[in-house]
Every structure is written in C-alpha cells, then in structure tokens.
Amino acid sequence: MISPKFLRWIRVIAPAIAVVTVPMLISEYVLSHHAVANGRAALRDMAVAYVERADEMIGEAITVMKKLKLANADTCSLENRQAFGHAAFNSSFTRQIGLASNEGVLLCGEPMGSLASPARLPATTSGDASIMLSVLSGETGGSQLAVTLRVSNDMRLVARLDRQAIEMRAGDPNLFAATAITVHLDDGSLWWQRDVAAGPAASGDVIAEKARSSTLPVLVTVTASSAAMQASVRELRDIAMIGSIFFGVITLLVGMWISLQNNDGSDEFSRAVAAQEFYPYYQPVIDLTTGKVAGCEVLVRWIRDDGSIVPPGAFLPYAEATGLIREITRQLMAKTVDEVAALYERHPDFKLSINLTASHFDNTDIISEIRETYLGSGIDFRQLVFEVTEQHPLRDLELSHQIIKEIQAMGAAMALDDAGTGHGGLAYLQKLGFDIIKIDKMFIDRVCFDVTSETIVHSLYDIADRLGLKMIAEGVDSEDQIAYLRGLGVTYAQGFIFAKPLPAADFIAYVEKMADATVDEFLPSAMARAAA
Known part of the structure; x- marks a missing residue:
C-alpha cells in the first residue's frame, strides 16, 4: 500500500511537474505550428523573390536585344560585334550577346571569353515565337540560360545570362541555409539549382512552396525540412523551457513550504484509514x-x-x-x-x-x-x-x-x-x-x-x-x-x-x-x- 508520506510528496511535486510540463507542452505545440507556418511563408517569399530575379534578368536581356534590333544589328560585322560587347559589358546579368542561325549555330558573340566552351542552341524556324528561352548545358560550371530574339527570318539575337546571377540570399538566414532551390522552365529544363548539405536540418518531413512568373515560362520551387523550420524558433523554445522550469521550481518550493508549515494532518488521517483506526x-x-x-x-x-x-x-x-x-x-x-x-x-x-x-x-x-x-x-x-x-x-x-x-x-x-x-x-x-x-x-x-x-x-x-x-x-x-x-x-x-x-x-x-x-x-x- 502506498504510504501517506509518499502521497503527501506526490501532492507537492505533482503541481510543480504540471507547472513545468503543461506550459512546455503548450509552448511546444504553439511554437511548432508557428515555426511551420512562418517557415511556409518564408519559403513562399523566397520563391517569389527568385521569380522576380528571373524576370529581372530575362527582362534586361530582352530590353538590350530589342535596342540592338532597332539598331539593325543583324550581322556579325565588326561594328555590330562591338555593339554586342558594349551591351553585354553594361548589363547587370547578361554575359554575352551574339547572333545565331535558325539551325542553332552561334555565328558570333561578344565578349569571346564567354565562349570558352561553345554550345549549340536549339534549332528554330520563322514560325517560332519571336522571344524564346532555352537552357544550355554541357558547359563548365553547369547550365546557362539563353534568351533569343528573332531579328530576321534566318537570324536571332542571343543573350547568354550569367549562370550565378540568379543566386541570392532571401529571408531568415538560418532557414535559407537549409533551403533547396530549383529554377525550371515550363518545358522542364533545369536552369539553376541549389542543394542542401546533408545534416539534421536536411532531415524530416520536406515542405515545398512554388512560385510562377506571370509573364515568362519560369517556375521556382523552394524546399526545406520541418526540422529546419523548427530551428528558427529554437531561442523562443529555450526561453519557454527556462521560464517553465523556473516557475516549476518556485511552485515546488512553495508547495514544500506549505506542506511543512501547514500540515493539516491529512497524511495521518490517510494512515489511520489504512490502519482501520475508526x-x-x-x-x-x-x-x-x-x-x-x-x-x-x-x-x-x-x-x-x-x-x-x-x-x-x-x-x-x-x-x-x-x-x-x-x-x-x-x-x-x-x-x-x-x-x-x-x-x-x-x-x-x-x-x-x-x-x-x-x-x-x-x-x-x-x-x-x-x-x-x-x-x-x-x-x-x-x-x-x-x-x-x-x-x-x-x-x-x-x-x-x-x-x-x-x-x-x-x-x-x-x-x-x-x-x-x-x-x-x-x-x-x-x-x-x-x-x-x-x-x-x-x-x-x-x-x-x-x-x-x-x-x-x-x-x-x-x-x-x-x-x-x-x-x-x-x-x-x-x-x-x-x-x-x-x-x-x-x-x-x-x-x-x-x-x-x-x-x-x-x-x-x-x-x-x-x-x-x-x-x-x-x-x-x-x-x-x-x-x-
């Protein structure tokens, strides 16, 4: 049979445990849901930011090429090549501008340093859209986006974008460090991606958010694990734990003091019932x-x-x-x-x-x-x-x-x-x-x-x-x-x-x-x- 003294201490300790555990459980539930909700919002913001960067990069390339088209830069003359190099040099994201045939052969491009490993463009016809996007692969360093603008039935201006220009930091640095990002075209071709190193932040349930450009065939997907999102509230969780433990200790001390100072005889009474003293x-x-x-x-x-x-x-x-x-x-x-x-x-x-x-x-x-x-x-x-x-x-x-x-x-x-x-x-x-x-x-x-x-x-x-x-x-x-x-x-x-x-x-x-x-x-x- 459980002793009355043990029951008395249970009555003292139980409230203290409750004061510690109940707020901790509640705060854990609230913080966990808060972390996931905030994490999802952060992922959506990242996806939108990357879409806006992609729109900005492609938009700049189209603007530059339209200006060259208006200047009749539709041949590989020395004057046009100089114009191509000057336009690329003054661009934020475009690294090379040139001319390509409908067969996808790059006829010229400036600056030439960007042609360290020439790539063939997709073949086009006069019936294709005037502006087209394509991913060039096989170059050193990975894929590169090419934007083309038709300037004649046989020729297209080509702007090759800086493969690293789309990368940027967005949102919570801790969450961003554990976030994987991919940028695709609508045809499924991969323009750019960022992987996450293996580790605790990469484990657990994966949560993904997507954003699509409203004007261009670009889709951005960002993913992060729920564990990474929980890490964003680690400091709040620690504060809640410390507070709960503090109040639990106070409750325990108060309960012990009350038990010692104001013993109502309940232990003796319980013992008397067990001993059948009535x-x-x-x-x-x-x-x-x-x-x-x-x-x-x-x-x-x-x-x-x-x-x-x-x-x-x-x-x-x-x-x-x-x-x-x-x-x-x-x-x-x-x-x-x-x-x-x-x-x-x-x-x-x-x-x-x-x-x-x-x-x-x-x-x-x-x-x-x-x-x-x-x-x-x-x-x-x-x-x-x-x-x-x-x-x-x-x-x-x-x-x-x-x-x-x-x-x-x-x-x-x-x-x-x-x-x-x-x-x-x-x-x-x-x-x-x-x-x-x-x-x-x-x-x-x-x-x-x-x-x-x-x-x-x-x-x-x-x-x-x-x-x-x-x-x-x-x-x-x-x-x-x-x-x-x-x-x-x-x-x-x-x-x-x-x-x-x-x-x-x-x-x-x-x-x-x-x-x-x-x-x-x-x-x-x-x-x-x-x-x-």
Missing part, C-alpha cells in the same frame, strides 16, 4: 412507552494507537470532502458484525442505524457493500436503518431514489436525519420515500420554552403521522423534554439522559442492565409524570 460507538435508542432499549445509532470514533480519541467534528468534514468517509463507513459496518451480531441475534426487534453521506449516493456501490457485509452475518437486513442527512444535498435525486428503493427492497429502513435543518426538507420526503424521520437536537433543546421550536416539532410529528412514518427525537437531555415528547406521541428517543455513545462492550452491558427495566424504574420522575 471504530463504531453505539448510542442507545429508547422506546419511550416501555423504557426499554429499541436499538442504537452507530457513531464513529477515531481511536489512535496511543488510545487517544479524536472527536468526529475534527475529521468528519475532511473525510467527507476527500471521499474517505466511504471506506470508513465500510469498515464501521464490518466491525458492527464482529461486535454486536450476537446481541442482535438475541434481540430480533433491535434496530441498528448507520449514517450515510451524500457521496454514498453518487453510485450504487453502497448496495453491494451492505449486502456483502450483512448477508448471513447474524444482523438481519430488517434490523438495519440507514440515515441520510438533510445537511448535505444529494447531487442526483433520481439515482438516490433508486439506491434507497434497492436498500428498502432488502428489508432495511431509511431515515431522514436532521429533519428540518438542511437542503432537502419536504422535497426529500416527497421524492425519496423515507420510513423514519429524526428530529434534530437543535429543535429538541428548546421545546419546553420556545414556541417556534415546539411548533416545528409538532409540525414534523404531524407530517410523520399523516405519512405513516416513525419518528425518533435526537439529543434528548432532560426529563422535561421526555415528558413533552411522550405527550406529543413521539415513541423513540436518544440522548445523553439515556446514555452517551458507548463502545461495543459497554453498549452490550447497558442492554443487559436495562433488559428488565420498567418505565418507572428507568426514569421515575419524568416517566411517571408522562404516564399520569
């Missing part, structure tokens, strides 16, 4: 018409190992709040079998009243617990009375009614305890079907000198009488109260004037002592006056 005490219920014992109410006492007794008011609220009262009730019922079953076998008319709380009516477990405890125990189901207090509201009246009916079906009776002091009142009597009403001590205390209390008691008695219910008066402490109750017609009572709650051995001795008592012997003055 015992039934029996308060006799007296038949006012005969003066004999009619049974008892079972009340709980916490008796520590050292013999000290903890009063119920010091632990019952905690027991009810934590739900431990259910286990205590189960233990009490089992101990009544061990302690008074033989007595109840000898007195088949005795009643044994056991208190239930609102938590007992949250589910039907109490039904099986009653059956398992008392079936064949020597205490007959017909001798059992289960009391339900008005002071704590039942959460589900329909379920409560079902449980009460099943308990009554066994043969046991149900009593409404503390009648007139709590939440249910007449609604409980109407909806739940009790057999007994118990008048609370707060009304009995004032019946002989307070008209309001007497009116309430009289009204409760009248209700019980009309509904065919038995009535028991609690907290009877004086002979005058006994006389009043007998005069009203109340049959049963319990209180200190008869006996305080007694341990089992003393209760059994009390029953034996009072077995032959008469009304006059039991309470000579009060009973005699009441009988007169």
Whole structure:
C-alpha cells in the first residue's frame, strides 16, 4: 500500500511537474505550428523573390536585344560585334550577346571569353515565337540560360545570362541555409539549382512552396525540412523551457513550504484509514412507552494507537470532502458484525442505524457493500436503518431514489436525519420515500420554552403521522423534554439522559442492565409524570 508520506510528496511535486510540463507542452505545440507556418511563408517569399530575379534578368536581356534590333544589328560585322560587347559589358546579368542561325549555330558573340566552351542552341524556324528561352548545358560550371530574339527570318539575337546571377540570399538566414532551390522552365529544363548539405536540418518531413512568373515560362520551387523550420524558433523554445522550469521550481518550493508549515494532518488521517483506526460507538435508542432499549445509532470514533480519541467534528468534514468517509463507513459496518451480531441475534426487534453521506449516493456501490457485509452475518437486513442527512444535498435525486428503493427492497429502513435543518426538507420526503424521520437536537433543546421550536416539532410529528412514518427525537437531555415528547406521541428517543455513545462492550452491558427495566424504574420522575 502506498504510504501517506509518499502521497503527501506526490501532492507537492505533482503541481510543480504540471507547472513545468503543461506550459512546455503548450509552448511546444504553439511554437511548432508557428515555426511551420512562418517557415511556409518564408519559403513562399523566397520563391517569389527568385521569380522576380528571373524576370529581372530575362527582362534586361530582352530590353538590350530589342535596342540592338532597332539598331539593325543583324550581322556579325565588326561594328555590330562591338555593339554586342558594349551591351553585354553594361548589363547587370547578361554575359554575352551574339547572333545565331535558325539551325542553332552561334555565328558570333561578344565578349569571346564567354565562349570558352561553345554550345549549340536549339534549332528554330520563322514560325517560332519571336522571344524564346532555352537552357544550355554541357558547359563548365553547369547550365546557362539563353534568351533569343528573332531579328530576321534566318537570324536571332542571343543573350547568354550569367549562370550565378540568379543566386541570392532571401529571408531568415538560418532557414535559407537549409533551403533547396530549383529554377525550371515550363518545358522542364533545369536552369539553376541549389542543394542542401546533408545534416539534421536536411532531415524530416520536406515542405515545398512554388512560385510562377506571370509573364515568362519560369517556375521556382523552394524546399526545406520541418526540422529546419523548427530551428528558427529554437531561442523562443529555450526561453519557454527556462521560464517553465523556473516557475516549476518556485511552485515546488512553495508547495514544500506549505506542506511543512501547514500540515493539516491529512497524511495521518490517510494512515489511520489504512490502519482501520475508526471504530463504531453505539448510542442507545429508547422506546419511550416501555423504557426499554429499541436499538442504537452507530457513531464513529477515531481511536489512535496511543488510545487517544479524536472527536468526529475534527475529521468528519475532511473525510467527507476527500471521499474517505466511504471506506470508513465500510469498515464501521464490518466491525458492527464482529461486535454486536450476537446481541442482535438475541434481540430480533433491535434496530441498528448507520449514517450515510451524500457521496454514498453518487453510485450504487453502497448496495453491494451492505449486502456483502450483512448477508448471513447474524444482523438481519430488517434490523438495519440507514440515515441520510438533510445537511448535505444529494447531487442526483433520481439515482438516490433508486439506491434507497434497492436498500428498502432488502428489508432495511431509511431515515431522514436532521429533519428540518438542511437542503432537502419536504422535497426529500416527497421524492425519496423515507420510513423514519429524526428530529434534530437543535429543535429538541428548546421545546419546553420556545414556541417556534415546539411548533416545528409538532409540525414534523404531524407530517410523520399523516405519512405513516416513525419518528425518533435526537439529543434528548432532560426529563422535561421526555415528558413533552411522550405527550406529543413521539415513541423513540436518544440522548445523553439515556446514555452517551458507548463502545461495543459497554453498549452490550447497558442492554443487559436495562433488559428488565420498567418505565418507572428507568426514569421515575419524568416517566411517571408522562404516564399520569
């Protein structure tokens, strides 16, 4: 069984762990989604930037060639070649301008240094578009884009672009370093590409974004792994982790301080429940018409190992709040079998009243617990009375009614305890079907000198009488109260004037002592006056 001390530290540590882990999990979820969303936006921006660069490069080449066409630069004359070289020199992206035949043969080009490894252009006809793009491959250093402009039926101006001019840095440097980029023409030919070196940033799910030129047959695709995107929020993630750990440590220290400075005894209480330190005490219920014992109410006492007794008011609220009262009730019922079953076998008319709380009516477990405890125990189901207090509201009246009916079906009776002091009142009597009403001590205390209390008691008695219910008066402490109750017609009572709650051995001795008592012997003055 888990020790109470361990449970106490769990209650201290668990909030601290929650303060650390919950914000971390939330921040991780938010930051992860934020990183991917921002990463996608960054990729789209990169793709658009590369499309704009491609448009700029190709647009510049077309503009230069159109100016040369207007100058009738459609031959390889020295003057035209000088014009080609001058135009290329003053261009930002164009590295060579020349003339090519429809067969794709480059006839001349300036500057000549760009022809270190001449390449053949695609063949064209007079019916092809006036402006065409093509990728030249096979040169040292990779592919190169060529832009051609028809200047006659047989000739096309050719502008060969700088193969590295399209490369640029865009967006977050950390993400850009892990981003692969490809620039294609619409025919699928690869103009330029940038690969990513293998590593953690290149692993994981790959996310791609694309952008297409609105005027030219150019498509840009940029890709990056989700791991690379997560790296962009690494600093924010570290800050969130440090903050969560900080507040978790603070919560742990505060919890430890509270636990040490304000120990409410819950550990000792849990240990006491596990050790079954809760015992039934029996308060006799007296038949006012005969003066004999009619049974008892079972009340709980916490008796520590050292013999000290903890009063119920010091632990019952905690027991009810934590739900431990259910286990205590189960233990009490089992101990009544061990302690008074033989007595109840000898007195088949005795009643044994056991208190239930609102938590007992949250589910039907109490039904099986009653059956398992008392079936064949020597205490007959017909001798059992289960009391339900008005002071704590039942959460589900329909379920409560079902449980009460099943308990009554066994043969046991149900009593409404503390009648007139709590939440249910007449609604409980109407909806739940009790057999007994118990008048609370707060009304009995004032019946002989307070008209309001007497009116309430009289009204409760009248209700019980009309509904065919038995009535028991609690907290009877004086002979005058006994006389009043007998005069009203109340049959049963319990209180200190008869006996305080007694341990089992003393209760059994009390029953034996009072077995032959008469009304006059039991309470000579009060009973005699009441009988007169």
